[in-house]
Amino acid sequence: MRNDVENIIKEFHLDRKRIFEVSKFKYASIIHQIEKTFVKNGQHIHWSNMGNGFQSQWSCIYKDISQQMNWYHLLPQIILDNKEPIYVLFEDTVDYQPKYWVYEMYIPELIVVIDNSNPDDFYLVSKKYDWLISECHEEVVCFLGDKLNYQVIK
Template sequence: MKWRNIEKKIASSFLRNGVRDSKYRWWWEHLKEPVISVLPDYPSDMLLRLVPSDEEVYFIMEDGGKFWLYEGYVDSFYKLVSEMYHFEYYVVSKKMEWLLCENHHCCLLASGNYMVRKVNEHGFV
C-alpha cells in the first residue's frame, strides 16, 4: 500500500476530522476519542510495555512538517527513539486498532480502545 493511502487510512481512523486534520504538523492535537495522555519519565520505554512485540506496526516520524513512514516491529523502533529527544513519532497498529504517539513535550498519547485500556492497566495515569 502506498504512503498516501496509508496516511489517509490512519487519518480516517484516528484524527477527529479525518484527512482534513492530516495537514497539521501535530496530529496529536487532533486525535479522536478515546484518547489518553500521560507523562512517564521515559516515554519511549513504554513502547516495549504497551506494544505487542510480535505485531508488525507502522512507525511514522515527524520531521519539520514532513512525515516518514516505516514498517516493522517495536523493538527496532525503540532502539531509535530511545536515543532521540524532543522528537515526535507515532506507532500505529496495521489493523488501525490503536495509535501511540510521543510528542516533543515527552508526553505519551494513546488513541483507540485497546491502547487506552493498556495504558490504564499499566497504571501510567
C-alpha cells in the same frame, strides 16, 4: 530523521526484514488511512495530538512523560499484540511544514531507534488501524484505542 534511522539500522545491524521504510507507493495511502481513521474532521495528523484533535469514538488518554522520558521501553507491556510489526511515523519539518518518514518495524527495533536518536514528534500505529500512540515535543504521549495498556506509565 530519515538519515538518523538509516544510520542506526546500519550501526546496530538491524534486520531489514524487521525495520524498513515503507514503499513510496504505499506512503500516501498509509498516511491517508491514519488520518481518516483517527483524526477529527479530515484534518492532518500534525498537531492532532495536542488536545481534542482525534475522533471522539476513540478512547484517548494523555500522559505527561516529562519524568519518564524512556516510557517507550514499556511498549512491550503497553501494546497487547506486541509481536506484530507496526507503522512508525517520524516527523521532520521541510519549509515549516511537517514531513513524515513512514517505517514498518517491530517494537524491539523501534526501541533501539528511539534510544539512539532524538525524534521530536512520532506516531505509532497498529497495521490494523485499531490503536495509535503519539509523542509530541511537549513531552506528552497520547494513547488512542482500547487495545493498549497505558496504565503501566506512572
